[in-house]
Amino acid sequence: MKEKMSRYRKLSEYFKERYGVRVQRIPIFAGFTCPNRDGTKGKGGCIYCDPYGGGFSTFRNLPIKQQVLKWMEIYKKKYKKVKFLAYFQAFTNTYAPVDVLKKKYEEAIVNGEIVGLDISTRPDVLPEKVLDLLEEFKKKLDIYLDLGLQTVNYKTLKILNRAHTLAEFIDAVIRAKRRGFFVTVHVIINLPWDDMEDVIETAKILSALRVDGVKLHSLYVVKGTKLAQMYESGAIKIGSLNEYIDRAVTFLEYLDPSIVIHRLASDPPREGTIFGNWGLSKNEIVRLIEQELEKRGTWQGKRFDYLNV
Numbered sequence: 001m002k003e004k005m006s007r008y009r010k011l012s013e014y015f016k017e018r019y020g021v022r023v024q025r026i027p028i029f030a031g032f033t034c035p036n037r038d039g040t041k042g043k044g045g046c047i048y049c050d051p052y053g054g055g056f057s058t059f060r061n062l063p064i065k066q067q068v069l070k071w072m073e074i075y076k077k078k079y080k081k082v083k084f085l086a087y088f089q090a091f092t093n094t095y096a097p098v099d100v101l102k103k104k105y106e107e108a109i110v111n112g113e114i115v116g117l118d119i120s121t122r123p124d125v126l127p128e129k130v131l132d133l134l135e136e137f138k139k140k141l142d143i144y145l146d147l148g149l150q151t152v153n154y155k156t157l158k159i160l161n162r163a164h165t166l167a168e169f170i171d172a173v174i175r176a177k178r179r180g181f182f183v184t185v186h187v188i189i190n191l192p193w194d195d196m197e198d199v200i201e202t203a204k205i206l207s208a209l210r211v212d213g214v215k216l217h218s219l220y221v222v223k224g225t226k227l228a229q230m231y232e233s234g235a236i237k238i239g240s241l242n243e244y245i246d247r248a249v250t251f252l253e254y255l256d257p258s259i260v261i262h263r264l265a266s267d268p269p270r271e272g273t274i275f276g277n278w279g280l281s282k283n284e285i286v287r288l289i290e291q292e293l294e295k296r297g298t299w300q301g302k303r304f305d306y307l308n309v
């Protein structure tokens with residue numbers, strides 16, 4: 001039977017096209033912190049930031065090389081043919097002197113089965129010397145940069161205490177793209193301070209910047225955060241699941257169809273979550289979004305007609 005066409009550009013399909021096999025990300029905890037938590041850029045961090053800085057790696061207490069090997073073992077038992085991306089996930093993974101970064105990145109490249117480095121960071125922590133270092137690594141493998149943005153609404157960025165502006169994000173994307181790195185952007189599409197117009201504008205700006213990938217998230221609330229205070233005091237309300245699905249579908253409609261969708265939702269942390277995903281799993285939410293795309297007979301890029309391309 002002929003396989004049904006996807007209504008959005010799926011990551012798994014992109015990986016197969018590029019590497020010929022399944023690719024798994026290996027989450028690495030490399031011991032970094034964040035300039036928005038240690039007072040260099042800001043204090044207290046983003047209002048939603050959990051104690052693990054957005055990375056929940058199971059083997060976080062092991063040296064980097066061991067973390068990678070453990071995950072490889074697990075995935076190889078599960079999949080016959082698989083390659084890997086070393087995913088530096090938690091906190092700000094470019095926030096250290098270049099020689100320290102070099103050592104940590106090298107440690108993760110345990111063998112030729114690692115086809116790329118995936119480095120998660122803030123857009124304001126990408127100095128040219130770090131890009132020079134990554135360009136050296138790019139001679140041997142692919143470089144994916146995961147940039148946290150969340151929204152193009154710069155007033156919301158302030159409320160979130162991101163401690164960077166939209167301009168710094170645009171600057172980071174332009175400089176990273178100039179070097180030929182793959183840029184993936186993290187966006188939270190149901191921020192209580194944003195409306196559909198912000199979601200659409202986010203899709204448009206990411207398309208105009210020619211980013212390579214996006215990761216959509218729903219806002220989750222973790223105990224002990226400023227967001228938790230706001231949520232528990234009733235100062236903010238998180239929209240409904242239907243609203244999230246509507247925003248995700250609309251975001252996709254406005255997004256350049258060539259941009260790879262790395263995620264349509266993510267799972268909240270296993271510990272300390274007060275609110276997350278309306279009690280559903282990430283996969284259930286993805287399924288609902290796919291159903292809605294089907295129901296509306298729409299697809300990624302349907303309304304991508306606003307740029308002179």
Ligand code: SF4
Binds near residue numbers: 036122
């Ligand atoms: S930039 Fe990331 S690690 Fe830093 S405070 Fe914000 S969410 Fe946490």
